[in-house]
Amino acid sequence: MHNLAFDIAHLLAGGLVLISFMMLYQDRLYALLNIFALHAVVLALSVAWQAYVQNAPHLYVTAVIALVFKATIIPVALHRIVKQLGIHRDIETSVGIGLTMLAGMGLVALSMMVMLRVTGAADPLAREDLAFALSVVLLGLLVMVTRRNAVSQVVGFMSLENGLVLAATGAKGMPLVVEISVAFSILIAFIVIGVFLFRIRERFDTVDVGALDEFRGERR
Numbered sequence: 001m002h003n004l005a006f007d008i009a010h011l012l013a014g015g016l017v018l019i020s021f022m023m024l025y026q027d028r029l030y031a032l033l034n035i036f037a038l039h040a041v042v043l044a045l046s047v048a049w050q051a052y053v054q055n056a057p058h059l060y061v062t063a064v065i066a067l068v069f070k071a072t073i074i075p076v077a078l079h080r081i082v083k084q085l086g087i088h089r090d091i092e093t094s095v096g097i098g099l100t101m102l103a104g105m106g107l108v109a110l111s112m113m114v115m116l117r118v119t120g121a122a123d124p125l126a127r128e129d130l131a132f133a134l135s136v137v138l139l140g141l142l143v144m145v146t147r148r149n150a151v152s153q154v155v156g157f158m159s160l161e162n163g164l165v166l167a168a169t170g171a172k173g174m175p176l177v178v179e180i181s182v183a184f185s186i187l188i189a190f191i192v193i194g195v196f197l198f199r200i201r202e203r204f205d206t207v208d209v210g211a212l213d214e215f216r217g218e219r220r
Contacts, residue, residue: 005053006125009170012046013132016166017108020139020159024104025097029082029089029151033075036155040070043162050169053125059169066165074158082151092148100146107138129170136163 019039026032044067051059082089093100115131140160144153 005049006128008049009046009053009125010128012042012049013129013166013170015042016046016162017132017135017139020136020143021101021104023143023155023159024100024139024146027091027093027097029091029149030079032091032152032155033078033082036159037071037075039159039162040066040075043165044071046166047169050129062165062169066162070158070162078151078154091152094146094148100142103146104139104142107142108135111135111138126170130167133163133167133170136160136166139163 016039019035019042022035023032023039026035044063047059047066048063051057051063095103111134112131115134116127119127119130137160140156140158140163143156143159147153147156
């Protein structure tokens with residue numbers, strides 16, 4: 001049973017890293033939003049499995065929050081924002097996809113090397129989850145850095161937060177009140193970001209952050 005628990009947790013956490021790479025590869029906005037929804041579904045499955053393995057019923061609440069908010073409400077809302085604002089469906093990147101993928105692989109290798117080394121005395125299940133979680137966080141940051149479209153940067157931010165949730169549940173979880181607070185903080189952040197997207201679109205007629213640099217005279 002212990003080996004089965006380890007294998008399934010490993011499979012789900014590894015699936016999150018793989019889907020993070022799929023987000024990194026995408027250059028179409030709708031496809032990116034759909035993959036983010038898949039990311040949230042796999043996160044919910046991973047958290048639910050941790051709830052079962054750790055016999056921690058409060059983690060099922062975290063799984064339901066991830067499934068309802070991140071896999072359903074936020075992707076649907078982003079789809080509507082993209083459609084309502086008439087945002088260009090192609091995603092402009094700062095560097096080529098090939099270089100981005102290579103950077104992503106380097107970050108995953110760095111995460112594994114660092115986390116497996118500093119958590120040598122921890123439970124093997126927690127060690128693997130923390131290593132994968134750091135990979136998901138760094139890949140989310142990479143999405144934010146390499147994309148010029150504000151909506152895709154929001155997706156990178158949300159996927160980064162998925163990595164933090166994976167780390168928290170793998171390390172025997174957080175108190176339920178903290179998990180709910182984090183979930184509502186993310187929801188409020190999403191609402192604020194949505195308002196800013198509307199304002200940026202009204203002001204500059206685009207959500208490409210390069211337009212902001214040009215407005216400030218920082219780009220030639």
